[in-house]
Amino acid sequence: IDAKARIVPSDPASTSDKAPDLRVIVSGVEIGAAWRRTSKDNNTVYHSVKLDDPSFPAPIYANLVAVDDGYALVWSR
Numbered sequence: 001i002d003a004k005a006r007i008v009p010s011d012p013a014s015t016s017d018k019a020p021d022l023r024v025i026v027s028g029v030e031i032g033a034a035w036r037r038t039s040k041d042n043n044t045v046y047h048s049v050k051l052d053d054p055s056f057p058a059p060i061y062a063n064l065v066a067v068d069d070g071y072a073l074v075w076s077r
Contacts, residue, residue, distance in 0.1 A: 003027070007034065007064075024051060034064060049073065 006025045010033070024032030032051035039046065047064040062075035 005031070022047060024049070026053075032060075 003026045007022050008025060010020050010023050020033035021036045022034040023030050024034065031053045032049060034047035034049040037046055037048050038044070044065075046066075049062045049064050050059055051062070052059040060075055062073050064071055064073050
């Protein structure tokens with residue numbers, strides 16, 4: 001996959017507790033969403049991310065975490 005994605009805030013007007021905090025956009029199309037979470041171990045804030053697109057064989061589940069020079073998207077299979 002070679003695409004530039006933008007992560008933008010979701011619509012703040014949503015009243016659902018399950019609504020994502022962020023949206024993942026590629027070429028103007030939403031391909032994913034992220035929900036703010038806090039780890040139980042050390043109270044670190046991260047985002048739980050789900051990416052999905054018809055070109056993917058299955059959705060990708062990952063965590064977006066802050067690192068020294070920005071953010072890292074971490075997933076495993």
